[in-house]
Amino acid sequence: MSRGWNTDGKGLSVTLFGTRGSLPAPGPDTTRFGGNTSCVMVKNSAGQALILDAGSGIRIAGNRLPKDVKRVDLLLTHLHMDHIQGLGFFAPLYTPGLDVHLWGPPSTTRTLRSRLNRYLSPPLFPVRIRELPSRVHCHDVTQGQWEIGDFKVRSSLVAHPDPTLGYRLESEGRIVTYLPDHEPQLGCRTGLPTTEWLSGHHLAEGADLLIHDAQYTEDEYLNRVGWGHCTPTLAVRFAELVRARRLLFFHHDPSRSDVEVERICAEASRTHKQGMLVTEPAAEMDEIKV
């Protein structure tokens, strides 16, 4: 499904190949919002694409890249399993000579490449990174700003267990912010802190599209403080604080049916009173024009 076409013919297209959190959740109850874990492709009008995260959705994303693509950039927020489990099934990695750039966080003692090697090696996976036919370039990133083609990329550590990045992508005057796993409310007794102390604020400020964690209901969160996730209602508060224009509820809990996703996101959307923010649950294979 494709919605929200731009009138000036410019802008970004955002395709959601995986919207689920924690564990793939295929089945009859999740056909609408999807069962694949985190993977999003952001493309500008020149056709340049960046891929965010390598959840199980990346298998299909990899097949959607043009056959003659010269370079592929994959930005990883962190190395929890639901964000890298599709990596071994990402077709560009098996294209001889293709330059594949992997961007993501090191730990305090290990590089991104060495951290990824833990997954891409026996006994978890039969092929090692160095055995892949493509040319894999790993870039350790934490906080910073750099350019990939026509995209300005900004990253920063955000509140989630283990080193975790959020990304802000800017191209053609549009801003897309990706915070799939984020607990900005951690340690606050009520609501969210002021913007100065708000994790992810400068990444999301003024975003045209904010893709934000909305995994837990308020009741579930009470027993999962510190697990690194947000609620749909707090995602709305966060979007209001950063003055985002549009919010996608993302990282749906694997136990959540389509009906339940629809209901908790609708309830959260009703808490937005100013009426400036457009909100909706992220649905797999949706293509959104920004």
Add this chain to the structure above:
Amino acid sequence: MSRPLELILARQWAALLSTPVMLFDMEGSLIFFNEAAGLLLGRKYDETGSMVGPEWQAAFPMEDEAGRVIGATDSPVATAIRSGSPVMRTVTVRAMDGVRRKATVTVFPVHGLERTRQGAVCLVHPA
């Protein structure tokens, strides 16, 4: 611009502690102190907000064991930030409520991922 996550999490942690904690950025500004530290300093953070170096040094000067005021560049905070190493020192604070309080301060610099330096955390032990 929001602060680095290392300091955001330090503040959230400090806010839950009954140990007095102060947080400083790399410029030596006092960017947060918890309620327990507020009792020692004689004011609440909500009343003062963050204070740049000269402000907090004037608001609650620290004295060494001989009773001399410790200069800005010699303060345990400045030393820890400059050297990148922890500093422990016993000082007397002329608090904002006019009371002099003796305390041992432990200041450790915050080294983030890829050795980025983000500021310093100061734990205060009333002496």
